[in-house]
Amino acid sequence: MAWFSIPFGPATTLGLAAVALRGDPDMRSLSAADVSAGLPAPTAAAALLGPGGAAAVLVLLFLAVTSATSAELIAVSSLLTYDVYKRYINPHATEKQILNMSHLMVVLYAVVMGFCGLIFYYIGISMGWLYLFMGAMLGSAVVPIAMCITWSKANKTGCMVGAVLGLILGIISWLVTTAKLNNNVINVVTTGGNYPMLTGNLVSIAVGGLVSLVWSLIWPENFDFDITRAINCPEPCGTASTDEAENEGPFPEKSKEGESRQKALQVEEEQAYETAQNTGITGAAELNRAGLAKAYRFATWSSVILTLVLVIIIPMSLFGSSIVYSVNGFGAWVIIGFVWAFLAAFIVVLYPLWESRGGLAMVARGIIKDIYKPGSGLYVDTAERQPSA
Secondary structure (H helix, E strand, O other), rough: OOHHHHHHHHHHHHHHHHHOOOOOOOOOOOHHHHHOOOOOHHHHHHHOOOOOOOOHHHHHHHHHHHHHHHHHHHHHHHHHHHHHHHHHHOOOOOHHHHHHHHHHHHHHHHHHHHHHHHHHHHHHOOOHHHHHHHHHHHHHHHHHHHHHHOOOOOHHHHHHHHHHHHHHHHHHHHHHHHHHHHHOOOOHHHHHOOHHHHHHHHHHHHHHHHHHHHHHHOOOOOOOOOHHHOOOOOOOOOOHHHHHHHHOOOOOOOHHHHHHHHHHHHHHHHHHHHHHHHOOOHHHHHHHHHHHHHHHHHHHHHHHHHHHHHHHHHHHHHHHHOOOOOOHHHHHHHHHHHHHHHHHHHHHHHHHHHHHHHHHHHHHHHHHHHHHHOOOOOOOOHHHHHHOO
């Protein structure tokens, strides 16, 4: 919800400004290619604010590109370093070798991204074309990945086959539709049409999802997610200790004492989670079963409600009514965009400070202590201070 206001806000404000300034002496006339390249926003900013407006949009664009690029560089570098180099090429690599390989992968992928950008520019591939094509290229993996991380019965072979087969059939249907609708003419312009792109997107995501789902229903697996829960999980992690599990055996008895102990543990975990939420200090309490279950319920219900409202109820009601906005209605739409942007700024910028107020206060106190007495502000976990029983 907060992220959507980022493209929605500038598109509403600067996009409308570009339309309103059409014909103004300070507003440069824009062709269809200019609009597809994303030039209305900087052109409108320059017309309204002069060179400073254009510079502001340039800074905004630079920050967005560097933020997204840095995430991609780290992700690709991590995959190539740990899942390829360390796993298959040098399983006994030292930390120094892994660090050097990680840096090398960052540089190489940056060069690859630069070359791809130049190639797309010179062959006339616009950002709009790429956005639409992403669905045909990546849509086949959406359902398989979602199944892998949410469904214990998902079959890994079926998910991989579904993703690959969906990609192949999505590309084929995209090109076939382009040829059928354009007298066998296939180029950048014809392949970027609405119907070819829609066909490729739908076939890709539908085939990937159906193959993965049917395969998993016929040959289900049984993955308990214990491996994923153990990743970066401190001890204890909301589960019984090894000694307790061994003493209980494969078929533990459901005694009243055991049930009461389990309920007490659950209450303790929930209280620890609430304490961590109130103080703003992240710890093991936020990683236990109670905290994860609470976050899971919130994420599930919010996702379902937002999907129904934003994807089905609002679009279908507007489409079914064939409404044409009046001046007041369109003004309300613009006001919603403004309010949405300010609320997102509050959630992203101010709320994290309030949420982490306990941790920030602790850091500030430690810094002040260190100023007057070096070493006295070192953080010590309160659990480590308590003597063992």
